[in-house]
Amino acid sequence: xxxxxxxxxxxxxxxxxxxxxxxxxxxxxxxxxxxxxxxxxxxxxxxxxxxxxxxxxxxxxxxxxxxxxxxxxxxxxxxxxxxxxxxxxxxxxxxxxxxxxxxxxxxxxxxxxxxxxxxxxxxxxxxxxxxxxxxxxxxxxxxxxxxxxxxxxxxxxxxxxxxxxxxxxxxxxxxxxxxxxxxxxxxxxxxxxxxxxxxxxxxxxxxxxxxxxxxxxxxxxxxxxxxxxxxxxxxxxxxxxxxxxxxxxxxxxxxxxxxxxxxxxxxxxxxxxxxxxxxxxxxxxxxxxxxxxxxxxxxxxxxxxxxxxxxxxxxxxxxxxxxxxxxxxxxxxxxxxxxxxxxxxxxxxxxxxxxxxxxxxxxxxxxxxxxxxxxxxxxxxxxxxxxxxxxxxxxxxxxxxxxxxxxxxxxxxxxxxxxxxxxxxxxxxxxxxxxxxxxxxxxxxxxxxxxxxxxxxxxxxxxxxxxxxxxxxxxxxxxxxxxxxxxxxxxx
Numbered sequence: 356x357x358x359x360x361x362x363x364x365x366x367x368x369x370x371x372x373x374x375x376x377x378x379x380x381x382x383x384x385x386x387x388x389x390x391x392x393x394x395x396x397x398x399x400x401x402x403x404x405x406x407x408x409x410x411x412x413x414x415x416x417x418x419x420x421x422x423x424x425x426x427x428x429x430x431x432x433x434x435x436x437x438x439x440x441x442x443x444x445x446x447x448x449x450x451x452x453x454x455x456x457x458x459x460x461x462x463x464x465x466x467x468x469x470x471x472x473x474x475x476x477x478x479x480x481x482x483x484x485x486x487x488x489x490x491x492x493x494x495x496x497x498x499x500x501x502x503x504x505x506x507x508x509x510x511x512x513x514x515x516x517x518x519x520x521x522x523x524x525x526x527x528x529x530x531x532x533x534x535x536x537x538x539x540x541x542x543x544x545x546x547x548x549x550x551x552x553x554x555x556x557x558x559x560x561x562x563x564x565x566x567x568x569x570x571x572x573x574x575x576x577x578x579x580x581x582x583x584x585x586x587x588x589x590x591x592x593x594x595x596x597x598x599x600x601x602x603x604x605x606x607x608x609x610x611x612x613x614x615x616x617x618x619x620x621x622x623x624x625x626x627x628x629x630x631x632x633x634x635x636x637x638x639x640x641x642x643x644x645x646x647x648x649x650x651x652x653x654x655x656x657x658x659x660x661x662x663x664x665x666x667x668x669x670x671x672x673x674x675x676x677x678x679x680x681x682x683x684x685x686x687x688x689x690x691x692x693x694x695x696x697x698x699x700x701x702x703x704x705x706x707x708x709x710x711x712x713x714x715x716x717x718x719x720x721x722x723x724x725x726x727x728x729x730x731x732x733x734x735x736x737x738x739x740x741x742x743x744x745x746x747x748x749x750x751x752x753x754x755x756x757x758x759x760x761x762x763x764x765x766x767x768x769x770x771x772x773x774x775x776x777x778x779x780x781x782x783x784x785x786x787x788x789x790x791x792x793x794x795x796x797x798x799x800x801x802x803x804x805x806x807x808x809x810x811x812x813x814x815x816x817x818x819x820x821x822x823x824x825x826x827x828x829x830x831x832x833x834x835x836x837x838x839x840x841x842x843x844x845x846x847x
Contacts, residue, residue, distance in 0.1 A: 365499035374502045378449045385417040388446070389476040390469075391483075391520060392462035409517035410474060413525065414457045418475070419447040421505070444484055446475060446506040453504065469504055474511055476525050483528065484508035517779050519624070519764075526624075527766075529778045535766065536780050538790065540773040541802035542617035543591025544572045545789065547601060548637050548651050552582035553608030560605035562586055564613060569595030572613075576603055583609035591616065591800070596676065597747070612637055616800025618750060619667065620674060621768040621775060621792045629761030629782070630789035632656050634726075634733040634753040638665060644741035645722040648751055653732035656758030663736065665722045666749040668796055671698045680718060680746060687744055688715040719744020726753070752796065761788070775799070 391410040422444050448469065458466045463473075468489055475484045490505040518529045529535075544564070560583070562574040572592030577585035583603055601611040614637065621627065634654035639647045645665060654661075669681040669688070677693040683700045690713055697711025707716050722742030727735035733753065760782030767776035775790065784790065784801055791798045 370498050370500045370502075373498050374449070374451055374500075377502050378452060381417045381419050381447065381449055381452075385419040385447075386477070386479055387415055388418050388478065389520070389522060389525065390414040390416055390457055391474040391476060391518075391525070392457070392460050392470070393472045393474065394462040395464075408472075409519065411517070411519045411521075412460060412462055413476075413520040413522050414460070416448065416452060416456055418506075420477075421445045421447055442482075442510040444477070444508050446484075446508060448504050448506060450501055450503060469506055475506065475508060476522075478524070481524070483511040483513070483525075485511040517764075529766065534778070534780065536763065536777045536784070536804065538775045538777065538784065538804045539802045540617070540775055540790075540799040541591050541593075542595055542615070542773060543569065543593050543800070544574070544588050544595065544599075545591070545614045545616035545787075545800045546651070547574060547586035547588065547611050547613045548649065549583055549585060549609070549611045550639075550649070551608060551610040552584060553603070553606050553610070554581050556581055556583055556603065556606035556609060560603055563602045563604070564592070564599040565602070567595045567597045567599030567613075567615065569593055569599065569615075572599070581606065583611070586611055591802075612748075616789065616798075618799070619792070619795055619797030620770060621765050621797045621799075622795045623765055623768065625765050625792050625794040627763055627765055627775075627777065627790050627792050628755045628759050629784050630755065630759070630791055631761070631785065632756040632758045633789075633791075634661065634756070635789075636663075636736060636751040636753065638722075638748050638751050640745060640748045641741070643719060643743050643745050645738065645745065645749070646741060647738060648724055648736040650733060650736060653734060654753065654756050655731055656756045657728050657731045657733065658757060660726045660728050661733065661754035661756070663724050663726055663754070664752045664796075665724065665742070669696065669700050670795060671696055671700070673795065675713060678746070680744075680749065681715075682721040685721050687718045687721050687742070689718045689744075689746065690714075691716055717744075718746070722749075750798070752791065752798070755791070755793075761785075761790070765792070773799075773802075 392412055394409050394411060453469060464470050468491060469486060471486050471489060473486050475486065477484060486506050486508050488507040490507060491501055493505050518526050520526060556576065556578045558578055560576045560578060562576050564572045569592050571590060573590035574586050574588045576583055577587060595615040595617065598613045598615055601613050603609045603611065632655045634650065635652040637649045637651055638645045639649055666680065666682045666687060669683040673696050675681065675690045675693060675696060677690055679690045680687050683702065686704065688701045691707065692714060694712035696713055699710055701708050701710055701715040703717055705717050707714050720740065720742050723740040724736050724738050726733050761784040762782055763777035763780040765775065766778045784804065786801060786803065788801045789798060790801060
């Protein structure tokens with residue numbers, strides 16, 4: 356007999372010992388990497404591809420990089436489409452460690468082994484590598500068992516996948532190399548709602564604003580049969596922290612309420628939505644309660660009666676101005692001194708309680724209301740509780756219409772320069788549109804943004820091509836073969 360009868364290489368004990376040694380070696384000579392399972396979001400049934408993948412889970416695990424002389428592949432290539440980097444790497448992972456740490460993930464297509472299409476983040480180089488092939492028989496059946504997987508990967512070509520793993524250095528890749536849209540926000544007036552038309556007004560009736568902490572807002576009056584029927588804002592102004600008072604000259608009895616386009620601070624990572632099709636309203640205060648809600652815009656596309664929120668909800672780690680009121684549960688509270696909230700929400704029903712640096716004074720009960728629809732439009736708001744303790748008119752927020760097109764994730768919010776940078780953009784945004792944070796409740800009006808980048812295309816690089824194209828081709832009217840209009844002169 357050729358084989359040694361006194362030694363069996365396929366026993367469980369020998370297999371376990373050998374596997375233990377492999378795991379120990381990987382822990383000594385390997386690298387800590389992140390394994391990111393690919394979650395299928397929108398699969399193409401025809402081609403079997405996922406056109407909108409996302410990665411929202413991460414598993415740190417040790418792997419050995421077998422490319423000791425550097426990355427494999429063709430390296431950096433100059434093609435007719437530009438520079439292309441085709442680095443490849445082979446990662447070795449222990450089978451038992453895979454089974455213990457990752458195999459239970461709900462996002463795995465197959466839980467028996469690593470999956471092609473999943474991604475490895477290599478912190479040493481700060482790069483993402485996509486698994487192209489999983490070799491499970493190298494070395495071949497050592498001791499009659501499989502101890503390792505060899506993951507053949509190549510440098511991932513990012514194409515708009517959503518990275519929301521919770522690891523900042525990974526998620527920031529979306530901002531660094533992915534498509535993003537930067538909105539310039541306005542802290543001026545959003546609109547003016549006429550509450551009484553009055554009489555005796557003429558085309559020369561002037562609209563003026565006072566208070567609110569801002570300036571330079573300009574608006575004109577729309578008059579019909581001597582009555583004020585509308586106010587059109589031509590200049591929103593700047594620096595408003597509260598709604599200014601509105602005065603109309605030349606007649607009697609007309610009243611209007613101004614609404615500002617700036618409330619609260621957006622949070623990194625939260626979802627924001629446009630409000631083009633969402634209902635809007637203004638609270639009507641009576642004493643310290645809310646008598647009614649005036650519907651300024653009924654919205655469209657609702658399939659069920661939307662919820663309505665009166666006031667601003669308390670959130671931890673959020674700046675609140677002196678005198679600002681928030682609600683928590685069924686109670687409302689007044690900010691005694693401006694500052695950033697702590698981690699303990701106010702719940703008291705009398706007196707003052709300190710939260711971080713803010714002293715919250717109990718004010719009263721929160722107002723509540725319900726809505727009714729007619730053909731997908733909000734037509735009625737019914738007060739279910741008028742509330743009490745309101746020192747000023749609170750804001751009113753309706754749940755977003757399901758037909759809203761602009762949906763995105765916040766990656767950066769610059770309150771100083773009033774810029775909001777968005778990633779994972781779905782649909783589009785428009786000038787003077789209102790954008791609302793779904794977690795923070797922040798509400799701002801869009802002032803301007805780069806029109807050429809407002810495309811529902813996560814891999815678009817329109818500004819780059821437009822700018823570089825201007826340096827190669829004469830786009831002016833003097834060139835008979837060119838087309839007039841480019842990004843540099845503001846004409847599209």
